[in-house]
Amino acid sequence: MSKPTPISGFPEWTPAQRMIEQFVLDRIRATFELYGFAPLETRSVEPLDQLLRKGETSKEVYVLRRLQADPESATGDDALGLHFDLTVPFARYVLENAGKLQFPFRRYQIQKVWRGERPQEGRYREFLQADIDIVDRDTLPAHYEAEMPLVIGDALRSLPIPPVRIQVNNRKVCEGFYRGVGLTDPEAALRAVDKLDKIGPAKVAELLAETAGASEAQAKACLALAEISAPDASFADAVRALGVSDPLLDEGIEELIAVVETAAAHSPGLCVADLRIARGLDYYTGTVYETQMIGYERFGSVCSGGRYDNLASAGNVRFPGVGISIGVTRLLGLLFGAEALSVSRSVPTCVLVAVNSEDERPASNRIAEALRSRGIPTEVSPSAAKFGKQIRYAERRGIPYVWFPGAEGDEVKDIRSGEQLAAAAGEWTPAREDLKPLVGPASTGV
DSSP, X not given: OOOOOOOTTOOOOOHHHHHHHHHHHHHHHHHHHHXXXXXXXXXXXXXXXXXXXXXXXXXXXXXXXXXXXXXXXXXXXXXXXXXXXXXXXHHHHHHHHGGGOOSSEEEEEEEEEEOOSOOBTTBOSEEEEEEEEEEOSSOOOTHHHHHXXXXXXXXXXXXXXXXXXXXXXXXXXXXXXXXXXXXXOHHHHHHHHTTHHHHHHHHHHHHHHHHHOOOHHHHHHHHHHHTOEESSTTHHHHHHTTTOOOHHHHHHHHHHHHHHHHHHHHSTTSEEEETTOOOOOTTEEEEEEEEEETTOGGGOOSEEEEEESSSSEETTEEOOEEEEEEEHXXXXXXXXXXXXXXXXXXXXXXXXXXXXXXXXXXXXXHHHHHHHHTTOOEEEOSSOOOHHHHHHHHHHHTOOEEEEOOTTOEEEEETTTOOEEEEOTTTXXXXXXXXXXXXXXXXXXX
């Protein structure tokens, strides 16, 4: 068999990286639960017509096919695709289970998704997302839109990563402004402005003319709106100074002021009103969020989302919601690539129990069992080699302590300092910082 080669866009972490990922997930999960979000996991597949109905393209969806299936068929399993985010499956779940849920329904979901885009640094075809959403029946108060950044700010602040800045906007501001300047296709204008960072103002102006029918003056006004940014409510004065009026614009400004001021009271500097943030997906209707990690801005957002009013609806019944998603794999991939995170050891093991001889292995096993029963991660030496060799085995794996069974009493050695003390498996406790691997910023990085 030839040596296998990696598949682009499908990351596989080392054990040390996986421990960092699990640490990150535990911290994120703990924060979500502090805010009252309940866990949920949905199936990995959805009908293609559902996946494609809200602004995504068929190029991004991985289609599920059974082996030997007729490639021309589009029924049964062949009409299913792997989900590319967690919002669409969550909306479907709400519709199917509305009679069993208590509203407003707060859920978090940490799950893999698949997207058929071109792999590059920080962008993958298979990746892990951590989502929160709040949905209600018929109406959803705007204060939930102000709550989202607080949760994400606390979750990301609990991690050993660079600071983040959450950029917020409101689709009502943009759509109301575009209507106010006379554009008849505000959605096309939104999609054009969403490309501002990728193609620049001149190309966006051309796109506004081509897709939204904008005149030169209208395109100039749209670009002027997109240039407005402020860490406080002063953005509203800058918008009004452009001389455009519309009821939807006024409503959006008030909602965005509430988001920015709530965030400033909770965590000064966390949020900034940035009116170039558009989020191209069609289902967003209110506040939208994008999050940049300081020092990694060139890679774009690591956490995004927004308000949606029409994604989950059946007949006259609607379930409006607001959600935000942390791109866990994206965030970690950037930090791993910069060697900006480290873990104190590459295995969970805290203690290696030495083996005097193979005949005495059962005694070593009993010591390990006693330590594990007290929550101390322990393994037994793989062989009864000379003690020096067993110690070197522990050093290579980063295990801080080696336990030596003895006929007249056991001893435990901290192989970093060389300190060796008498110990009993039912009483000895390692230093608190040694019990589990420690995750933190590496000495080098961006």
